[in-house]
Amino acid sequence: MSGALMIQGTGSNVGKSMLVAGLCRAAKRRGLSVAPFKPQNMSNNAAVTANGGEIGRAQALQARACGLAAHTDMNPVLLKPETDVGAQVVVQGKRLTTAKARDYAKLKPTLMGAVLDSFNRLRAAHDLVIVEGAGSPAEVNLRKGDIANMGFAEAAEVPVVLCGDIDRGGVIAQIVGTQVVMPPEDTARVRGFLVNKFRGDPSLFDDGYAMIEAQTGWRGYGVAPWFPEAWRLPAEDALDIASAPKQSGFHVVCLRLTRIANFDDLDPLVAEPGVRVTMLSAGQPIPADADLVIIPGSKSTRGDLAFLRAQGWDIDLLAHHRRGGRVLGICGGYQMLGRVVADPQGLEGAPGETPGLGLLDIETVMGGDKHLTEVRAQHAGLGLPFSGYEIHIGESNGPDRARPFAHVAGTPEGAVSADGRVAGSYLHGMFSDDGFRRAWLQTLGVSLSDHAYEQSVEDTLDALADHLETHLDVGGLLELGLKP
Structure with a gap:
């Protein structure tokens, strides 16, 4: 069976989707056949797939980074919130039911079969599958029946790299604290960490980086600075829609x-x-x-x-x-x-x-x-x-x-x-x-422009891959995923 690597985060919106897209493009440029995968996503911003289903738009962008058409196997469980307490449950591209949060907690474990079915098809077809987690593995109260983070990593036997977000502050506590609250068997699945969204001179965090390595015993895979061109890529969350400042137009x-x-x-x-x-x-x-x-x-x-x-x-x-x-x-x-x-x-x-x-x-x-x-x-x-x-x-x-x-x-x-x-x-x-x-x-x-939107997305994905290659040990990350 071919390789896989999972990027999990210390919380939501730490940049997992962007990291996976960049790693996918970097792997493709190295000649690997690579595919994205997210076991469970929660988003109302869905993409229609060529096989007549729907998946989270972040996975559609990641598929594009891989040079692939979006497929329902790339996001087998999609939750589409309809109210504050309930969501439509889409499984392998098709609506299964609408469930309240408490009811979904009971339904969730039954969906692992579909999740692994989709994952194994991708794994059999590609050299490498890069998996994106959801939320954080530190939510240990949700560990039972989990299909999105460590529950999936355990079932699929996939190594994990943990991503922390330094822009929101407290990244040392984010990463070290995640290790502290996780059960030992989950901690053992984490092979390393990386720090995302650093603004300024990354060398100023050298001492903090060394402290995380010493406290956790995990290998560090680098510090990724803030990627200023991220706004050029399709946003999955409406709160993330932004542009270069414009005062007119x-x-x-x-x-x-x-x-x-x-x-x-x-x-x-x-x-x-x-x-x-x-x-x-x-x-x-x-x-x-x-x-x-x-x-x-x-x-x-x-x-x-x-x-x-x-x-x-x-x-x-x-x-x-x-x-x-x-x-x-x-x-x-x-x-x-x-x-x-x-x-x-x-x-x-x-x-x-x-x-x-x-x-x-x-x-x-x-x-x-x-x-x-x-x-x-x-x-x-x-x-x-x-x-x-x-x-x-x-x-x-x-x-x-x-x-x-x-x-x-x-x-x-x-x-x-x-x-x-x-x-x-x-x-x-x-x-x-x-x-x-x-x-x-x-x-x-509106005056005509020569802006080519689709080419701009392609160019930005290449720039994102260059950004990660410069600041992270991309070769080490891909090697970790490709190890038998």
Whole structure:
């Protein structure tokens, strides 16, 4: 059987996803056949796979770093939060059930078979599988039945390297403390550690680094400085969406919903030189200088409609529209723009219906099979083709559908208002297409640029691999994974 290495963290958001992506690209450039794997992920920002399922978008980016198409085996368990206490459980790309946290704790151990099934297929097909943990192995209260960290590492017999985040402070306590609370059999699986997100001169941490080695007995694999170009890569968490500071440009405002989903639509706009993107947080009014307001996808359309109204954004949107501003709703945001959203079966919460924003003359009914597919579409107004994907439940119909946003295989898709300033579509990922994005923005008065988004992502993955090669013992890490 071929090799594997697992990167676990001292906590959430310590940079595990980025490290795995960089190591994957470094391994690929060394001529290895490499694949990413995350046993369990929690994210509403999913990617549609070529085999008709969905996985966390971080694993899709890692697959890209490996030169592979995204596959459901790369993230066999995906949890998509629908409320503060419950989430949809997706197993090997397909919805299994919706479970509250307490119920999922009982379900989780039964999913190890699917996790190992997916992992073993990847391991058999590649020289090396680089695995990303979730949260922290220091959460020893969750160790029983664990499938995301040490439970998986034990079952799959995979060596572990622990990553600490020095940017949040206390990295010595993070790493040493993790060893202290873990049971000895788990501690023995850790082969070393590394420190991530250092700002300044890494040599200033030499004494602290030596202290961690002395306290734990683990080998250090290096200190990775902060990677300033990280914002150029697709963000998995809406809180991570950022860009180089811009004081001017076409102002796009996106509403940060509580269950925001598949917001990768924003990444190409963030990178566009003539565009300034603002992620609007709860309690903030929609600014008067907004040119375009985007209502993104949501895992709980009716719930986020209530949240939107609680912020007063419904009133702000009407004022924005009266001022001549434009509105684009994508997926769940498209559904919110209509007259009503009905969920008679209670697929996203309690059965019932919620009045929409009334900016599009459509009605949405939740139901039917989940749409999970990659598509090739043609924009109705521009006549330009673009690639995208659908990931939603529900159907929307009404008079404004007579003015479609696009056509898919000759069938009208989406809707546009009579004044042309409000549009909705179920299609995600459209702005990744450079030609379409430029032409669409030009119709809104944005100057043309030569920014190539997809090439920028590739270049940034190469820069990330270079960054890790410079500061970490990448050869030692890969060797650790390749040892029999």
